[in-house]
Amino acid sequence: MRKLSLSSIPFEKIGRIGRLQRLLICAGTFLVLTGAFLFLIYLPKTKAIQELKSNHELLEIKLVKVRAAAKNLRRFQRQCKEAEAKFELALSLLPDKKEIPGLLEAISKSGKDSGLEFLLFQPGKEVLKDFYAEIPVTIQVCGGYHNLAMFFGRVATLSRIVNISSLSMKATKQSGERLSASCVATTYRFLEASEIKAIAEAKKKKKKKRKK
Structure with a gap:
């Protein structure tokens, strides 16, 4: 494998590059880095955040349903107890x-x-x-x-x-x-x-x- 040495870098040619070309190179480098950041880091994380947000909303909906069901269950249990008490009272008042x-x-x-x-x-x-x-x-x-x-x-x-x-x-x-x-x-x-x-x-x- 060929080793990279500072003597092999054409600094003289780089120094002769015009200002416009340097700006273009900088702009290109910036675009490449920005694109890499968007596609490799930002977009995947944004997608993951959206999925988490959607899951969170679904969980909140399920939680509301579970709480409502629990409330109805408590009311049903209370009504059953009241019905049982009334039935026991009727049982004591009705002869066999x-x-x-x-x-x-x-x-x-x-x-x-x-x-x-x-x-x-x-x-x-x-x-x-x-x-x-x-x-x-x-x-x-x-x-x-x-x-x-x-x-x-x-x-x-x-x-x-x-x-x-x-x-x-x-x-x-x-x-x-x-x-x-x-x-x-x-x-x-x-x-x-x-x-x-x-x-x-x-x-x-x-x-x-x-x-x-």
Whole structure:
């Protein structure tokens, strides 16, 4: 390999180069260096910066979505807890199948203790819902206004839910002070697992028949 020595550099020729040529050489050198900087350093870094910026924006969008999802999840969990609490409360207020005879007896006893004369106390057919059943009881009683008010007050304070509906009152022929009243007392009970399963199967069969 040939060694480069200072004696081989034509300084005399370089010294004779005109000012314009020197400016052109300097300008060319500057352009070459500038181009090298642009293509080798600046442009690659600019591209990398743009990619990082785009990734950052995407991450920010994802972060906003994640925060929104987390907020919705917390709200959903809170709603589930509230629903569970309400369900537990309803569970404590609705009797099971074994308790119904005792509850009906308690309703009847409330009327007798209030001084009412029962003309009719007839439990009706259960109306099945998704997870509970309605048990309507047709009641006809005779007594004073205050006796009726006392009866309804006692029914309202029972440990189980009893709704009074279809209430009608009229004075008796024997005495204007005595009233004849009729109403429907509806109580509720939770269905057993086997009953809920039977209802679900019956619904499936109905859907299949409709599709056919």
